[in-house]
Amino acid sequence: MVTDTEGYIHIIEYLTEHLSLFENSIAPDKTTDTVMAVIEIELSEQIISVCSQNEALTFNQRNAIIREVDAIVYDLEEILSGVVNNPVTEQQNIFIKEFATLIKNLFDSELNNLPA
Numbered sequence: 001m002v003t004d005t006e007g008y009i010h011i012i013e014y015l016t017e018h019l020s021l022f023e024n025s026i027a028p029d030k031t032t033d034t035v036m037a038v039i040e041i042e043l044s045e046q047i048i049s050v051c052s053q054n055e056a057l058t059f060n061q062r063n064a065i066i067r068e069v070d071a072i073v074y075d076l077e078e079i080l081s082g083v084v085n086n087p088v089t090e091q092q093n094i095f096i097k098e099f100a101t102l103i104k105n106l107f108d109s110e111l112n113n114l115p116a
Helices: 006-017 035-053 059-079 090-112
Strands: none
Touching (some): 035 059
């Protein structure tokens, strides 16, 4: 659905262009969330939004979306493998929210292109 689109490739390129945000970063001492935890939370919120905005989605379409999100999380784990368990910084948190929104927009775009 989305992971095989050119838009997804652009979003992954956008992430790789901003990898410096995740290198040698120091999170505040009070931070307990890891980079991966924030990714999972943000993507979950965006995908719940996608599904709630598209009530006509079939069970199979919803399952396809979940499989796509699993593939996206896997890709992110691979790209960010050295830092996924690090505490998240505020800048990383902001970037992850933006990234998750881009993923949601990609799903929205693809769902709008489905035949009625």
